[in-house]
Amino acid sequence: MTKHNVIWYYFTLLCLLLSVSMPLSATEQGIIVKPSSFTVDLIGGCNTTRDITVRWTGSDTIQCFISTNITSDCPRNDSEGINVTYSEPSPFDLPSNVDYTVEMKIEAAINIMPGNYTITTNFSCEAEEPEDDDEGDGGKGRGRSPANIPPVADASAGELYTGYVDEEITFNGSKSSDIDGTITEWSWDFGDGNNGTGEVTSHNYSTPGTYNVTLTVTDNDRNTDTYKTTVIIMQANRPPDSPLVDGVMLGNKTVEYAYTAVSTDPDNDTIRYFFDWGDGTNTISGFLERRLIYNTSHNWTTSGVYTVRVYAEDKNNGVSGTTEMTVFIDVNVLFIDDVIQGYILDTDADGIYDIFHNNATGDETDVELQNNGNYLIDGDGDTMWDYEYDPETNVLVSYPPLEEEDMAPWYVLFALILVVAITVIIFAYFLHSIKKQKRDKGQKKKKAIKKAK
Numbered sequence: 001m002t003k004h005n006v007i008w009y010y011f012t013l014l015c016l017l018l019s020v021s022m023p024l025s026a027t028e029q030g031i032i033v034k035p036s037s038f039t040v041d042l043i044g045g046c047n048t049t050r051d052i053t054v055r056w057t058g059s060d061t062i063q064c065f066i067s068t069n070i071t072s073d074c075p076r077n078d079s080e081g082i083n084v085t086y087s088e089p090s091p092f093d094l095p096s097n098v099d100y101t102v103e104m105k106i107e108a109a110i111n112i113m114p115g116n117y118t119i120t121t122n123f124s125c126e127a128e129e130p131e132d133d134d135e136g137d138g139g140k141g142r143g144r145s146p147a148n149i150p151p152v153a154d155a156s157a158g159e160l161y162t163g164y165v166d167e168e169i170t171f172n173g174s175k176s177s178d179i180d181g182t183i184t185e186w187s188w189d190f191g192d193g194n195n196g197t198g199e200v201t202s203h204n205y206s207t208p209g210t211y212n213v214t215l216t217v218t219d220n221d222r223n224t225d226t227y228k229t230t231v232i233i234m235q236a237n238r239p240p241d242s243p244l245v246d247g248v249m250l251g252n253k254t255v256e257y258a259y260t261a262v263s264t265d266p267d268n269d270t271i272r273y274f275f276d277w278g279d280g281t282n283t284i285s286g287f288l289e290r291r292l293i294y295n296t297s298h299n300w301t302t303s304g305v306y307t308v309r310v311y312a313e314d315k316n317n318g319v320s321g322t323t324e325m326t327v328f329i330d331v332n333v334l335f336i337d338d339v340i341q342g343y344i345l346d347t348d349a350d351g352i353y354d355i356f357h358n359n360a361t362g363d364e365t366d367v368e369l370q371n372n373g374n375y376l377i378d379g380d381g382d383t384m385w386d387y388e389y390d391p392e393t394n395v396l397v398s399y400p401p402l403e404e405e406d407m408a409p410w411y412v413l414f415a416l417i418l419v420v421a422i423t424v425i426i427f428a429y430f431l432h433s434i435k436k437q438k439r440d441k442g443q444k445k446k447k448a449i450k451k452a453k
């Protein structure tokens with residue numbers, strides 16, 4: 001061995017003792033490469049092999065090109081001194097979702113320059129040329145640009161979708177995903193001719209039924225996916241209408257009186273009727289077809305004024321509004337022109353009426369027996385009489401009579417005369433005192449002239 005050769009040998013040994021850093025990178029998202037980096041000792045032999053596991057997470061087979069890049073901090077970039085080969089040709093077909101092993105063989109020449117060598121393996125992959133160009137990009141995606149993984153639409157987060165007419169139904173597409181990018185659009189077809197947007201959206205339906213709902217998501221590479229689901233829309237129960245009630249309003253105690261109630265239901269449900277007679281008793285009918293008149297009867301055992309309350313209920317517990325009716329039992333009811341004004345009561349049973357009950361306001365106000373046997377009634381509680389009632393003839397009239405009301409009362413005339421008289425007296429006195437003052441002044445002057453003479 002020459003001296004030159006000995007130096008060259010140690011140089012080379014130094015080189016091979018140095019670790020060779022080999023980060024392995026994939027140029028493609030969706031390609032998983034393991035290990036991503038490792039260290040190779042080339043000592044004791046100038047060639048070695050390593051297994052690289054490659055996995056592609058997309059849906060179809062793709063084509064991968066392998067390339068090697070070697071850099072060095074040596075004084076002379078001697079990449080030709082390292083030879084890297086692979087067990088797969090370039091390009092090779094990489095199937096979907098399978099761990100695929102590529103063997104990497106590194107051979108270092110005996111006379112390479114010492115230093116750090118970094119070997120990088122690149123997997124550059126692209127989609128296989130499709131049979132039909134359903135990407136809609138006119139084949140532009142067939143170049144060496146990376147293959148996009150389509151998004152996955154998923155509206156199951158809100159399932160099962162069900163609700164009532166006119167109720168807000170919330171649709172939830174938040175389980176949709178895109179493994180290699182982001183979803184940029186959520187588009188909803190609600191199945192009733194209406195559409196919506198957004199990851200979470202809401203819609204209400206105007207008619208009952210089962211609707212097919214479609215969610216379409218679009219990713220940042222304009223790829224789409226759809227998810228189909230259904231929504232069941234039911235008709236919420238609508239209560240029956242307030243019943244029409246008929247029967248006597250003026251009666252006597254212990255006499256049985258007939259009453260009827262009838263109502264209808266927007267859903268054609270059968271209906272039952274509740275009568276609250278106002279005396280602590282109730283009557284409930286069985287369920288009847290809508291618009292069928294329910295007949296019942298009632299008697300009251302004590303005199304008084306009773307509010308009868310009636311409502312209808314359908315078979316789904318929908319309750320109508322309440323219809324009220326006032327029933328006067330053995331009460332002296334007062335009318336003007338057939339309109340009930342109220343009734344008068346003898347509260348202490350001494351044969352003289354004491355109180356008037358105003359039917360419109362519900363107030364109880366004063367009555368006063370007059371010498372002629374009639375009663376004056378204050379209908380509104382303002383201490384002024386409003387009605388005169390003749391118990392002999394049972395006639396109620398307004399009070400005071402209109403013609404009297406137009407005449408000025410005597411005390412007003414009297415007060416007017418008094419004011420005029422006082423004014424005249426004051427004026428006369430005033431005139432008299434002025435005349436007296438003038439007369440006194442004249443006499444003083446005459447006296448002064450006489451003295452001077």
Ligand SMILES: [Ca+2]
Nearest residue numbers: 149178181219
């Ligand atoms: Ca994507």
Ligand SMILES: [Ca+2]
Nearest residue numbers: 238267269314
């Ligand atoms: Ca109903």
Ligand SMILES: [Ca+2]
Nearest residue numbers: 348350352354
């Ligand atoms: Ca009395």
Ligand SMILES: [Ca+2]
Nearest residue numbers: 379380382384
């Ligand atoms: Ca009054």
